[in-house]
Each structure stands twice: as structure tokens, then as C-alpha cells.
Amino acid sequence: MVVLLALAGACGSGEPLPPATLLLVTIDTLRADHLPWHGHPRDTAPHMSELAAEGLTFLAAESSSSHTGPSHATMLTGVYPSQHGLLVNGAELAPGVESLPELLSSAGWRTGAFVSVGFLDGLAAGFEQFSRSERHEAQARLSGSLPYRPAAASVARALAWAAEVGDDEPLFLWVHLYDVHGWLHAPDEGPQLDALRAADTLDREQLAALFTGERALDADTFKHGLAGLLAGVDRYDASIRLVDTAVASLRAGLAPRGPLLTVITGDHGEGLGAHRLLTHGQYVHGELLHVPLVLHASDGRLPAGRRNELVHHVDLAPTLLQLAGVHAAWRPADMVDPALAGRSLLLPPTSGPRLALAERRPADNSRLKHNAWHPGAVLSIRDERYRWIMRDGGSDDVFDLRADPLELAPLNAAAREAALPLRELLRAQRRRMAEQLPDGAGELDPAHLAELEALGYVR
Numbered sequence: 001m002v003v004l005l006a007l008a009g010a011c012g013s014g015e016p017l018p019p020a021t022l023l024l025v026t027i028d029t030l031r032a033d034h035l036p037w038h039g040h041p042r043d044t045a046p047h048m049s050e051l052a053a054e055g056l057t058f059l060a061a062e063s064s065s066s067h068t069g070p071s072h073a074t075m076l077t078g079v080y081p082s083q084h085g086l087l088v089n090g091a092e093l094a095p096g097v098e099s100l101p102e103l104l105s106s107a108g109w110r111t112g113a114f115v116s117v118g119f120l121d122g123l124a125a126g127f128e129q130f131s132r133s134e135r136h137e138a139q140a141r142l143s144g145s146l147p148y149r150p151a152a153a154s155v156a157r158a159l160a161w162a163a164e165v166g167d168d169e170p171l172f173l174w175v176h177l178y179d180v181h182g183w184l185h186a187p188d189e190g191p192q193l194d195a196l197r198a199a200d201t202l203d204r205e206q207l208a209a210l211f212t213g214e215r216a217l218d219a220d221t222f223k224h225g226l227a228g229l230l231a232g233v234d235r236y237d238a239s240i241r242l243v244d245t246a247v248a249s250l251r252a253g254l255a256p257r258g259p260l261l262t263v264i265t266g267d268h269g270e271g272l273g274a275h276r277l278l279t280h281g282q283y284v285h286g287e288l289l290h291v292p293l294v295l296h297a298s299d300g301r302l303p304a305g306r307r308n309e310l311v312h313h314v315d316l317a318p319t320l321l322q323l324a325g326v327h328a329a330w331r332p333a334d335m336v337d338p339a340l341a342g343r344s345l346l347l348p349p350t351s352g353p354r355l356a357l358a359e360r361r362p363a364d365n366s367r368l369k370h371n372a373w374h375p376g377a378v379l380s381i382r383d384e385r386y387r388w389i390m391r392d393g394g395s396d397d398v399f400d401l402r403a404d405p406l407e408l409a410p411l412n413a414a415a416r417e418a419a420l421p422l423r424e425l426l427r428a429q430r431r432r433m434a435e436q437l438p439d440g441a442g443e444l445d446p447a448h449l450a451e452l453e454a455l456g457y458v459r
Helices: 046-054 068-075 100-106 135-141 151-162 177-184 191-197 204-214 225-257 313-324 365-370 417-435 448-455
Strands: 021-027 056-064 111-116 129-131 170-178 260-266 290-297 304-309 356-359 378-382 384-389 397-401
Touching: 021 068, 021 225, 021 313, 046 225, 046 260, 046 290, 046 304, 068 100, 068 313, 100 111, 100 170, 111 151, 129 151, 135 378, 151 170, 151 225, 170 225, 177 225, 177 304, 191 225, 204 225, 225 260, 290 313, 384 417, 397 417
Parallel strands: 021 170, 021 260, 056 304, 111 129, 111 170
Antiparallel strands: 056 290, 260 290, 356 378, 378 384, 384 397
């Protein structure tokens, strides 16, 4: 099975554009609603906000998973977790699954990846340079505070390698930043947090009302109640500000190479007390699947504006291929329902329905023992109106996203009838994916066990 996406043409017409640097920045655990252009009242991301204002910004982008590895694998292959086979952190793509960097490399692009953890090395195929946080680095930090490579260090390594690539050579860089994931263990003080608090337009009482009211974050999820919630959100927002600074440094360092095409997204969100969950992975609700997505061209070759249609991480690979001007063809016609298929975001919005599908990572003994994880498969499918969450061996939940955007009040049996086509489409797609799922998919490489324990994924 070979999977990636079919593409018909580059962006624009006329004379070929000069070689560019194509930069994909993925920010781990980044909730869309904690960014200014999604309505957050804090200036968490001044640099990225400029890119969002100048570039093409998608306000309704969804991830394929609330787990790091599967989400990134979807970005780089254009298909869903049960199709690419990387279902858990520390696993690999299934044999025969072709990825974006492999296609770019075959087309003459230099390719480099700089990831801030070790367990994403199952995505190394096609990258000429794949730099990760080595296991010995993670072990060295166990006595300190960072079981991952800080953003500044990943950016420094990316820039050092990029400096060795000729300015006339097309370059694709993937830089993965993990600091926001570490918000639980971030310091309670520091320059990023000081800057946020100094610029706050809301006082602490107003922030508390926003988070517990409009955002429906449950203060009882935090150890110290409301005070713990406010302190936790402070750390989370400060971590975003830190990463924003790193993204600015990265783009400034690449600017001398010439035209820079930047794509910024998150792999998934974070609970922060929504649905009584601090972290992520356990559910497939909107706060864990709604991610930011911004496309920006330093030379103005991309259109600017904000788009509200539903888009998905399966759209990233075709978009990046189109930005690179690389033509690829692969997909069997029956691989995915057309409403779920990835398509370039540079194309005009389709007149047909767009849907978003997500799969929760499989439960394992650790999660079943320590958390209230549903033991069977859990999937989400949504359109512009409804989200249907399907649980094998359990009850489904359906939400009317117009009336209940935070997904707090599941519809009763009568009210969910209008959403039944979503359930039937999801069932049909699951049958397709079950036929495509490779043997051994989702198996963890034991070499990553110590790192995953240090990062809190395994207990």
C-alpha cells in the first residue's frame, strides 16, 4: 500500500517562481483558542499573530488525533491513523506508506527535520537530516526539568543545518516544538509570564470568569482549585509565548535564503480542565482536536485572508506539495470517502460537504489502570453542524456544535436523528480502514519506553 495524495498543479501560473524555503512548524499541544486570532484576550503569540494577519488563516482546522505521533503522521502522509499505521508515540509508519519528505526528496528538495522528542523517529523516512532529542539527552534531563529538547535548541540546530544548504537549493524544513506540552512543569515565574501579565487587559477575576464560564474549564480538575487553574493557564500561555519567540528566531534565521513559505499548526489541543481533563489523548472533543493553521509567504505569493470552512490535517500534505510545485499521484479511488479526502488548501473551497475524522489512540494497560479510559476504539466525525463520537462497546455522544460549541450537552436520541448520516459514513469509513490497517500497526518501539515514561505518556 502506498499512500499520499494526488495533486494537479502548482500554486499559480506563468513563469516558475524562484526556489523557496518551505517551513513546517508544528507546536505540540497548542489549543487554537489560546491564540489572539482565535479570540484569546492575551498576547500569547505576537509574531505568529502577524503571520496570521498577513497570511492565509484557517479558523476551523481539526487534527486526526489527540495524540502526538498519529497526528504528525497524518500531516506528513495525508491519510488517517488507521491508514498510515502509526497509532501510538514511538511507533513507525507501516511499510509501503509514502510520505511528503520522500516525495520532496525525490523531486530534488533538500529535507531536514528537527523534532524536540525522540519518539517521532518513525517519521524519519525521506529526511536527509533527522535531528531529534536523543534518549541520552532525555535521560540527562530527568534530574532537571526538561525531558525534551527546548525550542531554542531545536531552532539552533535547524538553522545550523540550513546554513549548509545552498541558497539556490529548494529546502523543506520540519521543526517540531514541544515546550507547550510541558506547561504542567513550567516555572511559575519568568520573562514570558511577566510580559503576559503586564499586558493583560483583564484582571484575575475577569480571567477566572472567562476560563470557568465561557471556556467551561473545571477548576476542580486542578490541585488547588481556581488558584491552580489560573496558575496553570498562566504557565500554558507563557509556554506559547516562549515558542512564539523561537518561531520568530527561526524565521529570521531563514530569511536570508530568500522566499520563505511558512505553515504553522498544532498537533492537538489540551484539556486544561475541559471535560475534567488536564492533558489530552483520552478524548476526541473539540478542545483536543481544534488546532491553529496559518500559511504565510514572505514574498506575497500566497493569498491573504481568513477562511471559515472546515479543514483537516489530511489537507496539509497536498498543500505542501502544491507549495513546492511537486506533482504526485497515488490514491486508490476507494481509499477514503471524498468528503474525508485531503485536498490542497490553495484550491477554492469545495461546494460539497467537508468532514473531519479523528481517532483516539488505542488504550493500553497503563491508561486503563490509571485513568478512566474507555477500553474500546473511540472516533469522532464532524461536519459544520454536528460532532458524532463513536465508542466501541459503549454509548455514542452527538453534539450540535452551533448550539453547544463546547460539547457539554449530548443530544438525545430524537434530536440526533439529523446527524445519523455522519454515523453511517463513519461506519463505512471504518470498514475501509480496517481492510487497510497493516499488521503490527501501532506497536511501540521498546527503545522509546524510558523516554515516554519521562514525558508522562507511560506509567
